[in-house]
Structures are given as structure tokens and as C-alpha cells.
Amino acid sequence: MIGLEQIPDWFGEAIFGAMGAVLGFFGKIWWEGFSMKRTRKSETVISLRCLQTLLEDSKSVYQSQNYMARRLLKLLREKYPLEAEKGLGFDETFYCLFERMDVDERELQSLIRSTTMNSMKRLNEELQRWININQAFRVLTQPSETRSNFAKELQQLELHLNQWLDKYNANMSREERRSLVYLADEKKHGKGFPKDILKALEAVLEELSRNNIL
Numbered sequence: 333m334i335g336l337e338q339i340p341d342w343f344g345e346a347i348f349g350a351m352g353a354v355l356g357f358f359g360k361i362w363w364e365g366f367s368m369k370r371t372r373k374s375e376t377v378i379s380l381r382c383l384q385t386l387l388e389d390s391k392s393v394y395q396s397q398n399y400m401a402r403r404l405l406k407l408l409r410e411k412y413p414l415e416a417e418k419g420l421g422f423d424e425t426f427y428c429l430f431e432r433m434d435v436d437e438r439e440l441q442s443l444i445r446s447t448t449m450n451s452m453k454r455l456n457e458e459l460q461r462w463i464n465i466n467q468a469f470r471v472l473t474q475p476s477e478t479r480s481n482f483a484k485e486l487q488q489l490e491l492h493l494n495q496w497l498d499k500y501n502a503n504m505s506r507e508e509r510r511s512l513v514y515l516a517d518e519k520k521h522g523k524g525f526p527k528d529i530l531k532a533l534e535a536v537l538e539e540l541s542r543n544n545i546l
Contacts, residue, residue, distance in 0.1 A: 336519060348515060349360060351455050358388065363482045365399075365529045376540065377537065378541055379462075379466055380469075380533060380537055380540075381535060381537075382462065383459075383462055383466075383533060384530070384533055384534075384537070386455060386458055386462060387459070387529060387530050387533065388530070389455055390452075390455045390456070390459065391448065391526075391530070391542050393451045393452055393455060394452070394525075395431055396447070397448070397452065397512070400440060400443060400444050400447075401422045401426075401444055401511070401512060402422075402438060403440065403540055404422075404426065404440045404444065405422055405425060405426075406455060407436075407437055407440075408425060408426075408429050408433075411432075412429060412432065415428065416429065420533075421486045421512065421514065422511070422512050423510060423511050423512040423514060426444075426509070426511045426512075427507075427509045427510060427511075430509040441511055444511045444512060445504075445508070445510065445511045445512075447516075448500070448511065448512055448513055449504060452513070453500060456493050456496055457472075457497070457533060459489065459493055460490070460494070460497070461492045463486065463489070463490050463493070469482065469483060469486055470483050470486040470487050470490065471483060472484065472487075478535050478536055479536055479539075481532050481535070482533060482536045483530055483534040484530070484532075485526045485529040485532045485533075488523060488526040488529070489525070489526050489529055491522075491523045491541070492515065492522065492524065492526065495515055495521070495522035495523055496513055496515060496522070499513050499515065499521055499522065500513045
């Protein structure tokens with residue numbers, strides 16, 4: 333049996349060198365995998381933050397426009413109580429009483445219509461574009477319940493956007509008396525905007541900040 337004192341120095345150095353090379357190889361693989369995962373997580377967070385900004389902007393525009401719509405409806409109800417109290421909803425009321433509006437009321441209707449045709453349409457198109465680019469987020473099979481809940485909200489948003497843009501193209505572009513595109517109003521033309529999507533998105537972002545689920 334060969335004792336340790338009989339093993340040549342060069343052989344031991346070769347063994348240690350080989351072991352170092354193997355450890356270095358697997359260490360490199362681990363680091364590259366870790367770096368890729370960290371980069372992927374960072375890209376996911378950035379993408380979700382972009383969606384969060386779009387949703388918050390959309391909420392702000394909606395609230396501002398809804399305030400103007402309620403103000404105009406109040407003015408019309410004071411002047412035409414019978415016509416404006418038929419439960420027609422904002423847009424249908426404005427449509428029916430358009431010819432009887434005075435200068436100030438017509439200006440307010442024009443602002444409401446302009447918001448629909450510019451800010452709201454642009455944001456809805458950007459939201460639709462985000463979903464088209466990030467289809468993986470809307471698949472129901474997700475690595476966590478939080479992500480699955482968000483996927484359900486995202487599917488509802490996609491349906492709402494498709495229906496909103498369809499109604500917009502059918503009504504707004506060719507009829508100046510139209511002011512708003514509402515889906516879940518008295519006419520029930522489609523799916524309303526998902527009310528819990530921002531909350532679901534915030535839960536996903538919080539989950540990502542706590543762990544490495546992608």
C-alpha cells in the first residue's frame with residue numbers, strides 16, 4: 333500500500349488543481365443561473381410597474397371624466413327633469429338632449445367627448461398592447477395563488493378593453509353627440525373594468541419583493 337509520503341508533490345497539485353477547476357466550473361454555472369434569474373425577476377417587476385402606471389393613469393382619467401359627466405347630468409336634470417330622469421345613463425341622456433344644450437353645457441359635453449377620444453382611448457390601447465406583449469401573465473396556471481388571481485383580473489381587463497374599443501369604433505368616431513363609452517351602465521353592453529386589478533397587481537409585486545417566484 334502506498335503511503336501519503338510516497339505520493340509525488342506534482343500529483344497532489346494536479347488533484348487540487350482539477351478539483352478547483354471543477355468547483356470553478358459549477359460555481360460559474362450557479363452564478364450565471366442566479367444572475368439570469370435575478371435579471372428575469374427585475375424585468376418582470378419593471379414590466380408590472382409599467383402596467384401599474386397605466387392602470388393608475390386610467391383610473392385618474394376615468395374619475396376626472398366621470399366628475400364632468402355627473403356635473404353635466406345635474407345641469408340637464410335641473411332644466412329637463414322629465415327627459416333626464418328616465419334612467420338612460422350618462423351618454424344616452426347627453427345624446428338625446430344634445431340639441432337642447434346651451435353653450436356652457438355643449439362645452440362640457442365636448443370636453444367629456446375629447447377625453448374619451450384622446451386620453452381614454454390612448455390608455456386603453458396601451459393597456460391592450462401591454463397584455464398582447466405579456467401574455468404569460470394572463471395564463472391561469474401560475475406559480476402561486478396570488479399570480480393566478482392576477483391572471484383572472486387580467487383576463488377580465490382584456491375582455492373589457494376589446495369590448496370598449498369595439499363600442500368606441502361603432503359609436504364615437506362618426507357621431508358627435510356621443511360622449512362616453514361605458515359598458516356596465518344601464519345598457520349593459522359588456523364587461524366593466526375589473527375593480528380589483530390594481531389590488532391584485534400590488535399583491536403580486538409584494539410577493540416578488542419577498543421571494544424568488546417568477
